[in-house]
Amino acid sequence: MKKKLNGKVSGLEKRRAVTGYLFISPFIIGFLLFMVKPMIQSLYMSFCEVQVGAGSFEMVRNGISNYKYAFRVDPDYSRLLLEGFGRMIVYSLAIMVFAFFVSLILNQEFHGRAFVRAIFFLPVILSSGVILGLETDNSVIAQMHATVEESMTNVSVTAVLEDILRTAGIGTRAYETVFELIDNIYDIALASGIQIIVFLSGLQTIPKSMYEAASIEGCTSWESLWKVTFPMVSSIFLVNWVYTIVDFCMRTDNEVMTKITDTMVDQLNYGLSSAMAWCYFVLTIVFLAISSFLISRRVYYYE
């Protein structure tokens, strides 16, 4: 490294640097051609009105009117954006908690562990891409079932519990959020396959001797969960948090993204859809940056 600062690089190092660049050259070319260029172009496009003609397309600058239109004229966009963000935060938190909990259980020794792991990982394969979007259509059938059940005067424990808590009058909105999450536990379980695997890989790197030391010092299992396990996997929390947020943005059933794609494909309004996409992207990145900064301050690095 010092040699590099002096501006002189030895022959071998230079050769290795060139080989390294050769290895990653596909990425650099792809990144510049299919990432940087389109990014800049789409940013520019968001300030323009794009007219597609035969054989070419023209861009006419029109200032920030696309952004104005998106927020002040379009009836759905700002509402969808706000709702999307609320959902993203609530669901990402729920997914983190669920994945951590499940991975703690799956890390224990018991019969049929491999089988259970295989099942929990199944959603990664089966509910990706288009299938996830179609899965939500099943809600129609679920509703039919619900109405049938209601008419049969079946009383479920959870429904009664919900009613009691609702009438309590304190923190009703918080309860509603919790109820919604419980009702959608299936979605959460589907979305947390990769996170469980990542947590598991983190849990397996914790040396057993640490737990032994903790138990000799008089820690109960509950205490060693918070004093040993939690700090040791705290860096994994950061990885998973970023992954969850990004995954949420790319889901096929994300309403904001659907809106953007519709604007582009159906209305052929390329400028407006770019503006919408950029707003969403910038907001997500800002949120991601702030939250990861907050988490990373609490992350404990063992090595």
Added chain:
Amino acid sequence: MSNTAVMSAPASTGKTKSKDRPKMSALRKKKIAVNAFISFVRFILLFGLCFMIIQPILNKISVSFMTEGDLYDPVVINIPAHFTTANYQLSAKLMSYKLAFKNSMITSLTIGLLQVAVCTLVGYGFARYDFPLKKFWFGCVLLMIIIPPQIMSTSLYLHFKFFDFCGLAKLITGNTINLRGSVLPYYLLSAGCMGLKNGLYIYLIRQFFRNIPKELEEAAYVDGAGTLKTFIIIMLPDAKPILVSCFLFSFVWQWTDGFYSRMFLGNLKLVSTSLSSIADDLSTYIASQTGVQTTVSVAYSNCILSTGTLMIILPLIFLYLFAQKGFVESLSSTGIKM
């Protein structure tokens, strides 16, 4: 619990076993009882969660064998009264399953191989070589993971619609090439590491290569192997597990992907794209059969949709059954860190 185990261990060593047993049994019974209780709670919990994940698939299977009449029959819930495979025949017809299956197979295989090959090169470069601006480029990889592809979709769409490599095409033919409608755009994207989740593969492969000891590489150099020879003969065989699992992921995600397929693979008939339009196809098909414009009932179109979904995920389930280890184990052994 381990406290009691530690305390009781020295006590048992002094005495003979037969005398010790009655004293020990109280503690041991308590321990066994607690363990049994924990196992029981864990079993209930896991059983419930597993059932929740699998239930929709079972439900789909049972629905897919029902006739239309069974769907409305309130008595029929899980086991069809009139067993039929007509739904499968109709779904296969609507999706043109054979053609779509073949196309999807070819596309997923070639795309998966291409992506893994390119990502391996890049990952190896990042893991094993020092070069100026390395941190910057790796930051770009991370950025690539974070940025949703939808943001550039507008621009890429137009980019490929009016494709022109450095103004070369315009020079020769006087016009830009319309790559939209062909499969080339996605192969170009994949060759440039910009396919579906390619940043993730680069990251994983790099993580794996970093864990291979440096001595192995140095020994190869000392023995006179060149850069490429070292890479192919020494490094690649070692990295087989992670390459296999990256390929599996790439295959599976490509198989079900709707976004990239619709944008960059043109009008190629794939299982994923044909599934997403199966409901519309059904109504047009029924209209053409009967000659009357009718709306298909929600239950029936859902039934056909379930059948179609099953037909699509069946190959994946088989793949998962045989290559489960490739999916789970190697991913958890890479030791993902940040």
